[in-house]
Amino acid sequence: MSAATDSDEIENTSGRPPKAVVGSHREEEEVFGAAYDPRIVRRIWSYVRPYRMQVAISVVAVLVFTLTQLAIPLLIRYAIDNGMATNGSNRSTLTWVIAGFAVTILINYAASYVQETTVGAVAENLLFDLRRAMFSHLQRVSLSFMDKTEVGRLMSRLQGDVNSMQEFLETSVMSVGDIVLLFGIVGVLLFLDLRLGLLTLSTMPILFIVRLFWLPPAKVAFMGAHETNSTANGALAEGINGVRTVQSLDRQRVNFDLYDDKAHTNLRAHLRAAKFAQVMVPIVDTLTGIAMATVIVVGGSMVLGQALDVGVMVAFLFYIQRFFDPIRSLTMQYSVMQRAMASGQRISEVLDVPVDVVDGPNAIALSRDMDGSVEFKNVTFGYRKNQPVLKNISFKVKPGETVALVGPTGSGKTSAMALVHRFYDVWEGQVLVGGHDVRELTQDSLGDQVAMVLQDSFLFTGSVIENIRYHKTQATREDVVAAAKAVGAHDFIMRLPDGYDSKLEQRGGNLSSGQRQLISFARALVADAKILVLDEATANIDSYTEMLIQKALVTLLQGRTGLVIAHRLATIRGADRIIVLQNGEMVESGNHDQLMAKKGLYARLYNMNYSSFDDIPDELVAGAAPIGKAT
Amino acid sequence: MSSEKAESAKGRATSFAKISGRRSSPAKTSLEHAADAQWGRGLSTFVRISRLTLRHPWQVAITIVSTFIAATLQLFIPRLLGRAVDQAHGVVSGGSGGAAAQNALWVTAITLLVVSILRGLFTMSQNYYGESVGHRTGYELRLAFYEKIQRLSFSFHDKVHTGDLITLGMLDLEGVRMFFSTGLVRVVLLSVLVGVGAYLLISTDLVLGLLSLSFVPFVAWRSSVTNISLRLTWNTLQERLSVLSRVMEENLGGIRVVRAFAAQEHELSKFDHSSAEALELAHKRVNIRVSNTSAMNFSFLAAMCLVLWVGGNKVIDGEISVGTLASFLTFMTILQMPVRQLGLMVNSFARASSCGTRLFELLDLELPIKDAPDAKDLVVTDGTLRFDNVSFTYEGAGHPTLSGVSFEARRGETVGIVGPPGSGKSTLVHLLPRFYDVDGGSITIDGQDISKATLQSLRRAVGLVQQDSFLFTTSIENNIAYGNPWAREQRIERAAESAQLHNYIAGLPAGYGTIVGERGVSLSGGQRQRLSIARSLVLKPAVMIFDDSTAAIDAGTEQRIRSAMKRFAKDRVNLVISHRLSSLMHADQILFVEDGRIVERGTHEELLAMGGRYRALYDLQVRPGDEPLQTAEAS
């Protein structure tokens, strides 16, 4: 580190922008296109189909509801013109009209009740159905998809997008009503008086034209508000999830400023959107005013000239007040539909993620009595095209044997174990478990026979016992305790406030890393599988505890096959065979003594395990260099 | 009402109170009681929200004035319409001559047009400024929330689920933000419409006036009750949905575990269980909501029916004109919307109350760890670190996590720490950057107690590679520069080189620009650890801590990392926690921690000679095949 270039630059002295962002990059953004995409509608329709009866009922109900709405001004008109002439003889007509009115509003009440309950319930169901469809699909999609997809993004589909589908369903039923109302009003006005009707309706095209100009920029503004919302929220979520790292690296100040930028952009976008939304208010009010003025002047003159009943004029005024409502709500529903299409698109995207790793048509269940052998035959595999991570690997693990995988970091050990479980499919070659190609086995049966302790211990919110038992719900408390004792977790579990029933915080945050690892180790033991894969299962555990575990496991693992990955070579000294990987290639294999005699990579790694840098001769360091010419 | 439901609603409402150490009232059994509690506490919340709102006095004033004018103008419309009807109708009932009536109609029409336009403009201004105040308040709250969250100490974050915090920062904040435009402004609007409107109507015709307003109290009562109950079930629903999202989130985050155990069915049944619970409540809410809207609608129409009937008879009797009746009826249509919105207004109050209480509770939390009033910047001179009889216990833990820990280290020295899982090693080093404060004893750097130093200077002086590396979803470069975003490229590359990661990164198609995923899924375990080592190497702390940060790295790579860091290590105190003894055998001092105490200490040779626990570990690692058990048990 030369002092010249290494000025302390934690403050922004150079005026350069910081290399920092908050919130993740989202390359894929809101697809915001047509309000109607037949493909998506068909897709979503398949989820609505089970409820088509209810949807039909609510459509009928909404029609009835709309008709009663339309009828009310007509009834008023009739009452005025035929029931209230001043000669007093019309009281009975008025009473009849009132009776009709009462019946209408009862029907209106019933229709609105039926419509809203059915559509509300169906929409809720649709929401939950879609969510479940996605969630259960995600249980099957390949891990390579999950690896590159942020949890947050999937969560927003599982939560946000399903909501807009719910909204969509409610809205579409309502828009049926609105369309009928609109045409109904037009029809009734023309029917009541053609000339006055036409004159009054002439304001409608103006509104359409205004809307036409208004919509494109308004849409952009609304989308902007929506997008900046999700970016700001993404940044907030990141800040919450990574808060420990933020504090430890003292990034609060920088993050705050970056977040402030996003929040402020969000504020501006919202204000802009509000401007666009509100500018329509006076326009609609003006047009309503013009229409009413027309009725007053033209209609009034006609009434004066006795060319029109006064009741018709009153009815006109009533209709005009309601006239712009359906137009307004239809345009609003238009954007709901657009949003729904975008959401539908994203939902379909999730539902359409191909399930690459599927049970073959003739897949057989791996039986419990299989021998437990594992074999790699010329396996080549990688995550990205043309970048193989494992190259032509072949080895065989006999039943009951314990084989260790060692090698520099990034050499492909974890990847190899993932293949045993068929997390991914190989590019070339074969992985055999119990003598069967894993692609010919059902995944569930394979999963039952291969238990893994993963390199990252992941625990669920819940009690200790729930975590150890996990999906083996039939495992007894004794089984759980036995497993915990075998891995030496029993003592610390008993010291927790409620023993095995103590609640673990999110991801086991109230335990130490080693303790978490012990629990996930115990979880693998309870799974009681024929093959046990331990990927750095004791990396965060001291050798003494590890030795106790190994002793306890001797009996537990009798007759089981073990695949062990470890960097601490003492961990694997009991292995029957050691396979050394480097850069995805298998470079050596044999037992400890054979490999030591060979003086190859293993011997070098082994020696380094027991020296420290002060006394490594420089040649050794140099000689070690190719080891981790890190992949 | 099941008590479980009320429990959970309450649980959420009070969880922050518990954390801040305040006691909440004993368990309530019904939703009503929960409501009482919330209303009681709500008062000061409203005061606070109003005060926040008033930070934008001009906009608030414009909004209120606009609302007032718009509502008043709106009241003119029914009158004008009624007058027009009478003017037109006048001839039939033997009124004035044609031309005069025509003119009168024109005047009314133009007045109406002007009133409509003005009403539109003022409504626009009311809505726009109302929203503007809301968004501005929301912006301020957001920043306050973000800042608070970033500063709250580990002990807070240990207990609160991240999902709940996210809900608080999004939904609850929204509830507070919307209060002005959906709550306060509506109060003004409604009081003008109903108050002035009632006066106008009743002064025109007492009976008809009362009849036209007859639906108001019913609707007001119904919708308030409904909305309060919707609000309360909303809290419960929120609670259930948060369980559901936790199930989903943990499933997706722990997808490898799920797959490894072929536990998809199990996970689906967990999902179905929480989903069914949420759905049931959602259905219930739909029913509450719907029966309310239909009833409100009905009562409105029924009132209209009565007005028409009674009014019709009055017209027949010649007591009022058709125009007056029409104006009553139009007035009712105008009133219908805002009265219905009364429910929303009540909802807005209830929402602001519960959301605001939660939000303010969080914003009000005392930072347990903050700069002391007389805090000074830490001045590192010799770089001597001293733990003096330090003890510490996690909140809620039954027994001390650390007790009587003392040691000292000077610049250039390395202290190795070993011990069984859960012995307190990570806890010990987490006290140094003050993630937690010591319960007893003291930690000093160059004689300055760290609790008297400013947090910023302290945390800059302490570099920590955490046991679990959290990587941000951004480029590798940004991740390495996380602690020092202004670091130059060479510095970043050098850090990556020292961490033995440069070659790997350089081989990636996008190099340093490669985006690494959430918790770094697409990197191998060792690559992730090396990335977080590199992250610390761009800093120049006085104390550098490696918490088991080479566990997933092979010995060869680790050797090279350490030899690359040799010069780096010379300028600071190094604390190295490791289970691999080769990593720390040349430390100047090795501490063996067990049950929160230092049970052995010394150099490698001294500890070996001592023949205790360390010796047992050593034998296990160095002499494969031997039986070191006796030695270990002897200790």
Ligand SMILES: Nc1ncnc2c1ncn2[C@@H]1O[C@H](COP(=O)(O)OP(=O)(O)OP(=O)(O)O)[C@@H](O)[C@H]1O
């Ligand atoms: N999901 C993934 N997507 C893309 N690349 C990956 C993924 N997982 C691992 N890799 C890459 O594949 C290579 C092998 O990784 P793997 O996890 O198998 O290594 P490893 O031998 O287990 O290393 P370590 O000892 O550090 O855990 C690495 O270069 C890694 O970056």
Ligand SMILES: Nc1ncnc2c1ncn2[C@@H]1O[C@H](COP(=O)(O)OP(=O)(O)OP(=O)(O)O)[C@@H](O)[C@H]1O
């Ligand atoms: N956030 C927490 N809240 C409550 N208890 C905790 C918390 N973190 C750790 N503990 C407990 O404190 C004790 C010490 O934990 P610590 O993480 O310091 O252990 P460690 O020595 O680092 O272990 P490891 O080698 O496994 O990393 C453990 O018993 C653990 O369960």
Ligand SMILES: [Mg+2]
């Ligand atoms: Mg690995």
Ligand SMILES: [Mg+2]
């Ligand atoms: Mg630890």
